[in-house]
Amino acid sequence: MKIQRSATNVLERTSQYLKAGVLREKPAWFNVVGANPPSTDLTKKPKKFELKDQEEDPRNSLFKKNEATGFYKTSSDKSDRSQKHNSISRVPKLQFLEDELRNVFYQQHPWELSRPKTLIETNGDEYKKCDWSRMLQLYKPLDGESVVQRTLWLLQDGKEKGTNTSLFEAYDQARFEFYRHRMQEEMSSAVSKEESSLYGAVFASTNIEWGVKREQEHVDSWAKVASEKTKIRNANKDGKASSSIGMNDSATPSSSMWESVFESSSQSVGDTSIYENDSK
Amino acid sequence: MYRLTSISKNRGVFNSILNYQRRSISYTLPAIPALDNLKISKGEYKGLLSNKAVNELWFERGGKIVEDLNKLLERKSITAPADLNELITLTFNKPDLQDIYTQASSLHNLQFAFESIRPNEDPEAQASVKVCDVDDLLKAPSIAESFPNEPTDPELIDWITSSFGSISEFRTLLLNSANSIKGDGMVWLVAQAAYSESTLKRNYLGSNNQQEFKYSNLAVMNTYNAGIVDDSLRSGQITKLKQQKEAKIASLRKKIEEKKSSAADGAVSTLEEEGMLSTLESDAANQNDFTLGTLEEAEAATLFSDRKLLPLLAIDASMRNYLIDYGIFGKQQYLENLWNCIDWDVVLQRAPTRFKKSFEMD
Incomplete structure (x- = not known):
């Protein structure tokens, strides 16, 4: 059986099935839909066929005399072939108060x-x-x-x-x-x-100062890593430029630099508790 | 404020303070007629407190403070002045008399707060004196712009409006300040002198007479525990320490210079001083050179400019005041009721003549 795409004729189809004996019992929605049939065809069609804005087949408009100019069209242009019914593929704009x-x-x-x-x-x-x-x-x-x-x-x-x-x-x-x-x-x-x-509290540093200080610890350890990585990269570049010997031997170490640096720095950073800063 | 005796115009308000004296060394609980009547009639402080609360807050607590104060004075064998204000003035900057100062200023604050209010005679007001529950904490605030019991005196209204913007803004500021106090504390409406005390001391105005203070501004301020309304006590401790340090560095430099110039051969050792100097200087340099200065410094420079302050109104925001009648969630309700009980006549009586500045001097 042909795939049914149209939602409007579901009632028609079902009644045919009932008549033919394909369906034995009326579906629960049958009477309700019969009383309130769908008024709009919700099928999404790419071209504006019903409005006759566009030919179903662009070739149909070929080799016809244009009354205004007197010319003949010999090939379909892009606009004839394109999908003009854009609103159907657009995601509807959601509006909320x-x-x-x-x-x-x-x-x-x-x-x-x-x-x-x-x-x-x-x-x-x-x-x-x-x-x-x-x-x-x-x-x-x-x-x-x-x-x-x-x-x-x-x-x-x-x-x-x-x-x-x-x-x-x-x-x-x-x-x-x-x-x-x-x-x-x-x-x-x-x-x-x-x-x-x-009551005697002293605010030695502001929250921002404190945050910058904490961040700086990580920036410092990163700077170390970055400078070494830069060195390695430059060394690789120079090696490639100067000679082809050892081209495949990359100087990149097997283990990540980050791991080793962060292991050492996290120990020193981890030792200082978050609250220790205030007492300093 | 207590470094200077109060203006004679306001003596009437402080009359009861003079009654403290008994054989020149012991104080008694001052008499406030409205409260004394309640003790006899066993009635409520209408629109604000129950009889039990009044009894605890004034008669028991006040009595205890007076008792402790007298005991302390006796123990330290101090001949106390007749005026409680004078006692506070004498003791407030002496650490060894701190306990006397605490009792004296507590008594003063307590009395000042109770003298600022009167019972609210509105028959509906008593209904709002009740224990609040947790929902009252999150209750949507009123966005009204006029409230009951606003001051009626046109001059006072004008002064408040020019200092705070409007009566409603003043009320918001006053009650929010009170609501924000976490521990014991009071909120004061004070009149602020137009010029700082140091300016007056320099005699620019041609007179050093205390009575010549010109009050141009009204302000709201908080004091905590047994604090008194005095700008010099409030802030700038860190700034003061910094200044002390700078002075120390300067004097050390001077010493080194002197030693060097007196001993031409340079045989005299200045090592010790130089060591001290370098440590002090390195400490000073550590303090961020790239910042514009701290908030503390800015506050010390602008907010607390050593102005003479004269208290007009006090609101006690300590927890003990609302706990009995309103429960732990009832601070806001208590403060709103308290606003309705403010005795503006007393405030007006305490207020000095307003001085309108034609230009800013410092």
């Missing part, structure tokens, strides 16, 4: 993007545990996404309560709550620092 809100928020608060963000999720379903009836969440830090989700919740809540909250009202409410929390956060960190420094 969330995305628009995100765009607006980050346009208005570009520095929010500069805050560090964790991309690691334990199960990827932390968002399910969030309760957007409030701004602060136990499972995610306060950021632009909180404003987006809270706005949507407020919209929905307005609908349920019949208060007719507009999108702008909901967004503004979420935004101002967000500002309040940010103010609280900033004050909290400033006061913490002041409080602990008045």
Whole structure:
């Protein structure tokens, strides 16, 4: 039997089968589809045949006189052969209100993007545990996404309560709550620092300085490796250029340089605990 | 603030402090009528605290502080001045009298905070005095811009608005500062003098009289434990140490120069000094030469410029204040209730005359 591609005539086919006795019982969907037949043909066709925009066979348009110019076409050009029904192969554009809100928020608060963000999720379903009836969440830090989700919740809540909250009202409410929390956060960190420094804490280095220092240890050991590798590469090049003797003898060592260097450096790096830096 | 006696205009507010004196060496718990009435009537401090809390915070804790203070004074056989402020002034920079200072300033802060508030007579207010649960910690904040119990005096409103932007911003700053304190501490609204004390000492203004202080700004500041409102105590310790070190290096250099010039033959050994100098200098050089300076230095240069501060309002943000009535999650609620209890008349009474600067001097 020919493969059936058309979804529209599934009802027709099935009724034929029933009549012919191929199918003995009516499928459960039969009456429903009969009452609500598919209105559009969802078959994807590469060319616009039905609209008569394009000839099914490009050769059909050959050797016909063009009335306007009086010329004859003797060979089909690229546009005749090409697929003009492009929209069927395009991935449909997905549009969400969330995305628009995100765009607006980050346009208005570009520095929010500069805050560090964790991309690691334990199960990827932390968002399910969030309760957007409030701004602060136990499972995610306060950021632009909180404003987006809270706005949507407020919209929905307005609908349920019949208060007719507009999108702008909901967004503004979420935004101002967000500002309040940010103010609280900033004050909290400033006061913490002041409080602990008045209790005698000394902050010898900033977080950035500390990070640079830690990174430098690795950069130093890398520099050693890199300089040796460069030497080897240059030596190989020179050898190839000067003579053909020993061309196949590469000076590259059998074991990776990284391993040996990192073994030695990781011991020295590993000895210093992360927190030791603070006491120095 | 306590290095200088308070302005005579404000004596009325501090009258009760004078009542500390008893035979010139022992203090008593000052009388605050609103609290004393509660002790008799066994009523609640309306809109803020239960009777039990008032009893613990004021009568028991205050009593204990006074008792300890008197004991310490007796043990160290110190003839205390009649004015508690003077006692704080005398002891605040003497490490051996630190325990006396702690008790004295605790007593002062406690009294100052309780004198800044009055019961909230709003009949609905009492309902908000209740133990909060964990959800209140995450509760969405109010985004309202006007709140009950805002100051009504137009001059005070104007001063607050010009210092903080608006009453609502001031409230946010005050309550957030209080909410951020993790241990014991107070938040103060202070009036800040227009010029630093050192400027005044240099006599640029043609007068060294303390009464001539011009207060131009209002500010919010925190003190922790038994801290007092005094800029010189607060910050710049690291900067001070640095300055001491620089001075030491300079004096060592001078010594070496002198020795070298006095002994023309160079026979006198300067080795010891030179060794010390080199270690000190290498230490100093280690401190990153490529940075612009620390935050600490910037703060010392701008925030804490040795200004005279006059406290107008105190809010006690210590945990003991809200634990009894509001539970461990109730700090925010306690602070909001406390705002509704602020006695702006007292604040106004304490406020000095405002000085409007026509230009910045330092």
